[in-house]
Amino acid sequence: MRIEQLVYIKEIAKTGSIAITSERLHISSQGISQAIKSLEDELGVNIFIRLRTGLQPTEVGKELIIKAEEFLTKVEEFNEVAKIHSSVGEKHLSISAVTSLCRSIIPQTIASYKLKFPEVKLEIIESTVDQIRKNVLNGDSDLGLIAVPPPIMEKNSHLVSTHFLDSSTLPVEGVETQRSCYSIRLKNQYLSTAAQEFLKELKVHAKSFNE
Structure with a gap:
């Protein structure tokens, strides 16, 4: 057969x-x-x-x-x-993210991601929204994860943003605040499999964050 x-x-x-x-x-x-x-x-x-x-x-x-x-x-x-x-292979994935995400859903995302892809060298850079945009534009980070007041959207023509979470409980300077969260990447740049799989894990944890 x-x-x-x-x-x-x-x-x-x-x-x-x-x-x-x-x-x-x-x-x-x-x-x-x-x-x-x-x-x-x-x-x-x-x-x-x-x-x-x-x-x-x-x-x-x-x-x-x-x-x-x-x-x-x-x-x-x-x-x-x-x-x-x-x-995915032996890849390095660099992600810049705002503090509110680093202290909420990103730790859970990293934990589940590393269980599936232990071979990926993951680097998380905690930074401001403006610096995250610069890191992605300069190629210092593969992905950016930002949280901004709604309905602010990404206006930089060189970046592509994808919405993954709306939350009123994200901690910003110790205060729970309404935020819309986006992943950002360079326009016309191939998104590696390592990055794609991280975003899948992120969306799973984002879905359960507000539940």
């Missing part, structure tokens, strides 16, 4: 046609037909009934197709985990 055979039966279950499946997967019809016949011979069951109008799954075929789809989903998940960790 080969993974591509499972892909073929999954696609044929959708299209009902070897010819259409051949076009979608860019594999010859003969190759797909032989692969399915080989799988049926190996399993000792017919997966499809051959009709003039196309292929139709048998009762056992329907069960096998469901299992094939579940298996292929697990394969995709398996490959995704490997892809994330291989692309």
